Amino acid sequence: MTALMQAVQIDQYGGPDVLQIRQLPIPAPAEGEVVVKVMAAGVGPWDAWIRAGKSVLPQPLPLTPGSDIAGVVVEVGRGVNEFAVGDEIFGVTNRRFTNGYAQYARARVDMIAAKPSSMTFKEAASMPVIAVTAWQMLHEFANMKAGQRVLVLGGAGNVGGYAVQLADLGGAEVVATASDAQADHVRDLGATEIIERGMHRVEPYIASFDAVIDTVGGSALEQSYSLVRPGGVVVSAVQKPDSAQLPEQVRSDFLLVQVGTRILQELVRLTAGGQLKARLGDVLPLADARRAHQFIDSSKHQPGKILLIP
Structure with a gap:
């Protein structure tokens, strides 16, 4: 029997109302990827652009929005030596900036880094992009x-x-x-x-x-x-x-941002040293993804990064 997870998905482009909570299969990692149990996912303006069909990249439907994640590795794909099951990581899912609003997400190993113990999962998910x-x-x-x-x-x-x-x-x-x-x-x-x-x-x-x-x-x-x-x-x-x-x-x-391990590690160094500080905004459950996007579209939200907790 296929294991399922909760995830946010869209079948068409549009406003926040196109975001749907679905039961989807837990993904398996491709070569060079890990599967992460997502502890926190960031919400950014680029997520709203993708949802609205305004991404500069091709975004085939249906899709799950979200790119910034922090969580725990639960499975590693072929060729992955940088991470092992149980490692705490943060970073970005993939180059299309999708699949993050879910209980489990695939992530490219060259777009993530080890999360230091000094950072919470919420702080880590708020930073990457x-x-x-x-x-x-x-x-x-x-x-x-x-x-x-x-x-x-x-x-x-x-x-x-x-x-x-x-x-x-x-x-x-x-x-x-x-x-x-x-x-x-x-x-x-x-x-x-x-x-x-x-x-x-x-x-x-x-x-x-x-x-x-x-x-x-x-x-x-x-x-x-x-x-x-x-x-x-x-x-x-x-x-x-x-x-x-x-x-x-x-x-x-x-600038078109390119998130990679090297820069994430620089941010870890500064954050672990207490020099760089994250700023958290509204923290919502995954089921409130529509509300999070309403905040993004209206700019009426607390200062700081909006987060979803699966």
């Missing part, structure tokens, strides 16, 4: 160096909060945009100055940053172009910067 996005924007796209000045657009957001922390840990002088209500929190993360998020008074910052790390897009991104020094960089995780509007000698990039 957003923290790796911040890391790659700073270290792989902007090539940030100690002593540089970095502007983070959206310093109170999930990706922005990690960007502020990681830039500060990397020795940069960090300025971030935030509302008045969020300003103290963003300073606690490592920002030395706060620009009001409407960016109404940015004249003193003209050509004063080596890098702009954008997590909000829109008018804030456009207003940031003049704030970059010659030789600097604008990196966005939201939209492609308009190179025609950028000053001369300023390069730009649009």
Whole structure:
């Protein structure tokens, strides 16, 4: 008799109401994969894009959304030497960013890492995509160096909060945009100055940053172009910067995150040392996946990462 699990599935693209709780077979690992008993799964905007049919990757239906997971390995596939049954891990399921909203999930071994005992499963599941996005924007796209000045657009957001922390840990002088209500929190993360998020008074910052790390897009991104020094960089995780509007000698990039073991291990090192802190938002049972997506679509939820507990 086939063993079953609870999972969230969609048969068609649409709003949160297309999310259905189903009984599905527990998956078996392919080569280079493990099966994980999921203890916590993260919910992010990319999950809502996939659900709505707006993913940049092909997403055949039916599908189970979800990519960020933390849990315990229960089975290993052929060729897997990095992990064994009983290991606690965290990371991302696969390159399509699917199959995470379930009691059990397959995960590629090159997209997960060992979870340290100092991190809870909830903390671990909250980190992978957003923290790796911040890391790659700073270290792989902007090539940030100690002593540089970095502007983070959206310093109170999930990706922005990690960007502020990681830039500060990397020795940069960090300025971030935030509302008045969020300003103290963003300073606690490592920002030395706060620009009001409407960016109404940015004249003193003209050509004063080596890098702009954008997590909000829109008018804030456009207003940031003049704030970059010659030789600097604008990196966005939201939209492609308009190179025609950028000053001369300023390069730009649009990030498509690539979660891998190496960066996850760097995050583990910083987290285990108490230098990098996760921020948890609403924690809901798996059966409340629709509610979690309503929160994502409306932005009316607690600050921090939304989690589902199978």
